[in-house]
Amino acid sequence: MPKIQLLSEDLINKIAAGEVIERPASVVKELMENSLDAKATSIIIEIENYGKDLISVRDNGEGMDETDARNSMVRHATSKIKDVQDLFSIHTLGFRGEALASIAAVSTMSITTKQQGRMEGFQITMEAGRIIQEGIIGAEEGTTIQIKNLFFNTPARKKFLKTDSVELRHIIDVIQRYALINHQVSFRLLHQGNELINSPSMADLRSKVASIYGIKAAKEMLGVQYDHEGIRIYGLVGKPSQSRNDKSQQAIFVNKRWIKNEDISTAVYDAYHSLLFVNTHPLLVLGLELDPARIDVNVHPTKSEIKIEQKEAVVNAVFTAIKEALQSHNLTPTVEMEEQLTFGTPRRTLPKTGIKYAFDSSAQAVFTVNESSSGSEYASAEEVSIAPEQGFPEDIPATVAFPALKILGQVHKTFFVAETAGGVFFIDQHAAHERLLFETLKRQFAGKKIARQALLFPKVLECTLEEIQILRQYAEEIAALGVEIEDFGGASQVVKAVPAVLGRSSVEEVMAGIFARFGEPGSGRGGVRAEEVLSDMACKAAIRAGQSLSPKEAQALLDEMQRAEVFSHCPHGRPVAKSFTPHEIKKWFYRG
Ligand SMILES: Nc1ncnc2c1ncn2[C@@H]1O[C@H](COP(=O)(O)OP(=O)(O)OP(=O)(O)O)[C@@H](O)[C@H]1O
Ligand SMILES: [Mg+2]
Incomplete structure (x- = not known):
């Protein structure tokens, strides 16, 4: 007796629905995509009980005539592709002709639609994929699709839904994403009548x-x-x-x-x-x-x-x-160029209390700057921060480099404090130095000129098979990193030279770093793996937190930062500097 059965249309649709419609947000996604394909400029989504009781998507798109409305819920019925050629050149969001059929199979769905310029609209209602009502109706131009009782006949799917708030988050996410990329389309989301998203049509x-x-x-x-x-x-x-x-x-x-x-x-x-x-x-x-x-x-x-x-x-x-x-942009956190440009214009943002604070500039305790670093004497903080004639450029280009800073001192042996007319900067000495070393190493690596240092006593390493594979596969990059290695056969590899900027690492540590970085899965584009080794080297060689710096050393570091192209973050992504504008500082002290 043959055991293979042809599945019923109903079951086929339910299986398809299982793939396409995972949760209420999938319904919202499919309906919005249809509205966008119908060239709508306004899409309003209304949901009740987190989408479980009702999902309604109303658009002002091109609408459907009576025949199309009936066919739209048939599986494999679509207006978007006709033949195989079209399948390989898709210009619309939908093309499979199965979304509406899938949704209809697991809900009660009604479509109300009217084409532009038509007198009357058409409405059709289906339950679990079967038409239960249809007819002519007065309607606005466009299409409204309402889904009630989603998953009423697939209890397993209903059971696997996440908490209400997670499901709502998914709905919000999918709407926000489509709203972002379709800036000319207005999107609204209402949940139990409360507006959760209102993103009007925008010019850009x-x-x-x-x-x-x-x-x-x-x-x-x-x-x-x-x-x-x-x-x-x-x-x-x-x-x-x-x-x-x-x-x-x-x-x-x-x-x-x-x-x-x-x-x-x-x-x-x-x-x-x-x-x-x-x-x-x-x-x-x-x-x-x-x-x-x-x-x-x-x-x-x-x-x-x-x-x-x-x-x-x-x-x-x-x-x-x-x-x-x-x-092409200045990435230093919180350095607001706008602040700097409007600098010098007195602002009054605080409520006036009528109290005037006496400011005695001579009594201000400014960081003492070591004589070796101060050519010109600094004025009091007050004078410095409000004088517009501090040589502030009229026009700061977008690609502005690190501003010229005047060193004030070191705090906690970890940060140094510097100032410019635009504000006070706290700079992480380790992060700053690490970034500078990293940039230098990167340049040297690109030119295959990383300084190396021959080992007085070459070091023999016993390598695993994976490590030997890495040494072979990336021989060129590893050599360009400043490591000279000779294969002694078997597991033995002899390290003869290492990069000169070894910092506090041993030969074993450098090699372990190389194996770890090159062994990581990833694209490796732009020498990313090698860059990671360089950033490890820079980290090990850079001035540490907790190390005393003379003002001269700090100033030298600052000067170098000014010349550097990238200075905003250390190679591990920590910010190098944080700045406070005079305006912010004044706000701390209620000085308007
Ligand atoms: N909001 C709408 N406005 C106008 N026509 C619509 C709308 N929604 C659906 N249609 C019509 O119904 C048809 C079927 O829609 P359905 O979403 O099931 O399939 P599709 O969009 O063609 O493909 P896919 O399954 O990949 O989404 C569409 O091809 C379209 O012609
Ligand atoms: Mg579709």
Whole structure:
């Protein structure tokens, strides 16, 4: 007796629904995508009981006629592709013709729709995939789709839903992401009548980001622009100082589709390499425009994964685009150029109490500056901070270098304090020195000129098979790092020379660092692995916290920072400097 059965349409739809519709947020995503494909400029999402009782998505898009409305809920029915050719050149968010059928199979769904210019609209209601009511109805132009009792007939799926707040978070996330990349479309989310998202149509991406991530974040984020050989990249990326402990404010889109792609994400992190502190994540709204014929979006039913033809070119473009954005901006945290530019203009932000504090400049205890570092005598803090004629440039370019600073002293043998007309800086001596050494080593590495030091007594290392494999695979990079190694056969490797900047590390430590860094999985683009070894070397060789510095040494470090290209963070992502503007300092003391 044959055992193979042909499954019923109902069961097929339920199986498909299992893949596409995982949770209420998946319904919201599919319906919004349909609205965007229908060229809507306004999308209003209303939910009740975290989406479990009702999800309604209303748009002002092109609508459907009666026949299309009926067919829209049939599985494998779509207006978006016609033949195989179309499948390999997708220009819309949907194309599989299964979202509505899948949702209808596990809910009660009604569609109310009216095409533009038509007198009447059409409404159709289905329960578990069967039509229970349909007819002509008065309606606004566009489409409203209502889903009630989601998963009522698939109790297992209902049981696996997370807590209400997690499900709501997913809904908010997916709406925010689509709102970000469609800045000209207005999005609203209402939960039990309370407005949770109101993101109006905006003229540009930055304004849209402001409506979602907040004005301050949007203002600080750096613009990305890249257009080369058919790859266009645009968007906004956060400064390292804006990084977060999670990835919730990261959104990457390919042809306006929100996607997850490991290769693109790795390229992003590689571009931030040495600017992020461990386990922190940059803010991102990144759009890629690629030729639809060069990507395959038909990888997974949720359409959030893609395969990219010529992946290397795309990831390199992402890497370059972000790197350029980061390099062309001043990344020092809290150095507000705006503050500096408006500096000298008296501000009155505090309520006037009528009390005037007498300020005796002669009685101010300014840090004593060692005679060796002070050519010119410093005026009192008050005079310094309000005199606009302190030589402040009228126009500070965006790529401004570290400002010229005057050293005031060292605190806790860890930080030094310096000042400029724009404010007071606290500088982490270890982080600053580490960054400078790292930049020098990187330059030397690029030119294959890392100074090496021959060992008086070459060191024999017994290596594991993996370590020998690393030495062979990365022989060139390891040599460029300043390590000279000879293979003695078997497990024995003889280290004959090591980088001159060894700092406090032993030969074994340097080699262990090399094995650890090169053994890590990762892309290795832009010599990222070698850079990690260099950053370890810089860390070991840099001035430590707790080390006394003479003002002369501190000033020399500052002078070097001024000449450096990257100075905002140590190679492990810790900030080098923190500044306080005169305005902020005055606020501490209620001086308006
Ligand atoms: N909001 C809408 N406005 C106008 N037409 C719509 C709307 N929603 C759905 N449609 C029509 O219904 C069809 C079926 O929608 P459905 O989401 O099931 O499939 P799809 O979008 O074509 O593909 P996918 O399954 O990948 O989403 C669409 O191709 C479209 O023609
Ligand atoms: Mg669709």
